[in-house]
Amino acid sequence: MTTIHTWVNVPTDSDFSIYNLPFGIFSTTTRTPRVGVAIGEQIVDLQEVAKQGLLQEWAPDQSIFSEKSLNRFIALGKVATSAIRLKIQDLLTDDHSPLKQGPSVLVPQSEATMHLPVEVGDYTDFYSSIEHATNVGKMFRDPANALLPNWKHLPVGYHGRASSIVVSGTPIQRPSGQILPKGAEQPVFQPSARLDFELEMAFIIGKESQLGQPISTAAAADYIFGLALFNDWSARDIQQWEYVPLGPFLGKNFGSSISPWIVTLEALEPFKVNGPVQEPAVLPYLQFEGPWNYDIALEVGIQPATNSETIVSRSNYKFMYWNMLQQLAHHTVNGCNVRIGDVMASGTISGPEEGSFGSMLEIAWMGTKPIQMVDGSTRTFLQDGDRVIMRGFAQNAQIRVGFGAVEGTIIGK
Ligand code: CA
Numbered sequence: 001m002t003t004i005h006t007w008v009n010v011p012t013d014s015d016f017s018i019y020n021l022p023f024g025i026f027s028t029t030t031r032t033p034r035v036g037v038a039i040g041e042q043i044v045d046l047q048e049v050a051k052q053g054l055l056q057e058w059a060p061d062q063s064i065f066s067e068k069s070l071n072r073f074i075a076l077g078k079v080a081t082s083a084i085r086l087k088i089q090d091l092l093t094d095d096h097s098p099l100k101q102g103p104s105v106l107v108p109q110s111e112a113t114m115h116l117p118v119e120v121g122d123y124t125d126f127y128s129s130i131e132h133a134t135n136v137g138k139m140f141r142d143p144a145n146a147l148l149p150n151w152k153h154l155p156v157g158y159h160g161r162a163s164s165i166v167v168s169g170t171p172i173q174r175p176s177g178q179i180l181p182k183g184a185e186q187p188v189f190q191p192s193a194r195l196d197f198e199l200e201m202a203f204i205i206g207k208e209s210q211l212g213q214p215i216s217t218a219a220a221a222d223y224i225f226g227l228a229l230f231n232d233w234s235a236r237d238i239q240q241w242e243y244v245p246l247g248p249f250l251g252k253n254f255g256s257s258i259s260p261w262i263v264t265l266e267a268l269e270p271f272k273v274n275g276p277v278q279e280p281a282v283l284p285y286l287q288f289e290g291p292w293n294y295d296i297a298l299e300v301g302i303q304p305a306t307n308s309e310t311i312v313s314r315s316n317y318k319f320m321y322w323n324m325l326q327q328l329a330h331h332t333v334n335g336c337n338v339r340i341g342d343v344m345a346s347g348t349i350s351g352p353e354e355g356s357f358g359s360m361l362e363i364a365w366m367g368t369k370p371i372q373m374v375d376g377s378t379r380t381f382l383q384d385g386d387r388v389i390m391r392g393f394a395q396n397a398q399i400r401v402g403f404g405a406v407e408g409t410i411i412g413k
Helices: 046-051 062-066 078-093 130-140 217-223 236-242 265-271 324-332
Strands: 023-027 034-039 042-045 106-108 113-115 123-126 157-159 165-167 176-179 188-191 199-205 224-231 256-258 297-303 310-316 343-345 387-395 400-411
Touching: 034 046, 034 062, 034 078, 042 046, 042 078, 046 062, 046 078, 078 265, 157 324, 176 236, 199 297, 217 224, 217 324, 224 265, 224 387, 224 400, 256 400, 265 387, 265 400, 324 343
Parallel strands: 123 343, 165 256
Antiparallel strands: 023 034, 023 113, 034 042, 042 106, 123 157, 176 188, 199 224, 199 343, 224 256, 297 310, 297 387, 387 400
């Protein structure tokens, strides 16, 4: 790969290298919400770039850069959005770039407020990590038969709640709900005592499909705009009482947090790897060509209100048993349509070993193995004031492409 040099000062360990250039929505005290591209510790203000006439070729209607979400920008289509990304890359590498003249195309990230990047129409959550599904099966059901019979035949998922998806940094209020105390016969109503995170990644739909028309695995990548980090907050005690027979409901829909920068599939291309071997063989509509997992290192930290952060998990997106193409093909095989801005989350991403599990449920094994924090306290689930931070990046010898972070702090009732 040829090395690309930018005239912007980018720290070597920055997630937002010249090879990344993710899209998001930002504002400042003087700039209304608008489309931006992250580079190093700066943001390229696309509204200002468009004003200079530099994006006219692909986006004749400049108002799409002044929106409160990326939906209309994404609707330009991948040919246009990819070309715009490459144009920004050119503008950031050209020493005589017009962006260097005149005022204020670059904005420090420290001065910006990030917004929810897309208006989410529908949110689907999968359950595609075999390690996570096995761990949960062992705890909640039968250690000898942890995976249910359908699990290796289809990417299990459920329809989540779009209205409560919030951008990184939004506080999460501890939910109350019906909980069945251990050994009791009647439920009580109280704040969740088993509040948890779920380390996930989400992909954002970038192209509308038609009702009645399945998306094949061969076509699926064309419908995916990019990826973000995703924390699917979960109240295990509420979940455990409510989930039979129809699945997750109030234990899940009180909040999910998404990182503000959407990293495009193009930027992640160098980090594709083969996924686990799928045995038994999957049905023809779930078969696919080529490597479609991604080597993205993930970590979760918990920072108590008055103390420093403890890293509680290191995992990797490459562990996923089912990949995005299969998830989307399965989701639409019955004719269900998708729309721009829909969010499809991976499900908790656990690795094979302790230390790589993607939820407190697994890390502290249903409360039986408290973990030690650097401040000397212990955790089995989340406490009020805990700030949960998830980070993710892909890296090889030459380049780094990262997601920044998704974080949220638990506030008590
Ligand atoms: Ca989940």
